[in-house]
Amino acid sequence: MDNKQFRVLIKYCFLKGKNTVETKTRLDAQFSDTVPGKPTIENWYAKFTRGEISTESGERSGRSKEVITDENI
DSSP: OOHHHHHHHHHHHHHTTOOHHHHHHHHHHHOTTTOOOHHHHHHHHHHHHTTOOOOSOOOOOSOOGGGSOTTTO
16 A cells, blocks of 8 residues: 555544554554554644645655756756
8 A cells, every 4th residue: 555545544544533543553453564653643643633634745845856857967
């Protein structure tokens, strides 16, 4: 499973009223080798609690891919 799918499952558990420990236990039972760590689950719970309901990754600062092109080199 990819990270986006795990975020959706974490959001589902959050909306169902599960806490982070219950969510981690539930995900471990189904996807034992690829589950995100407890800090990641806690981070997403904190975002959902603040009202950030999107499961998309946020923008990251840094150099964009367009900066390095053959014409610039």
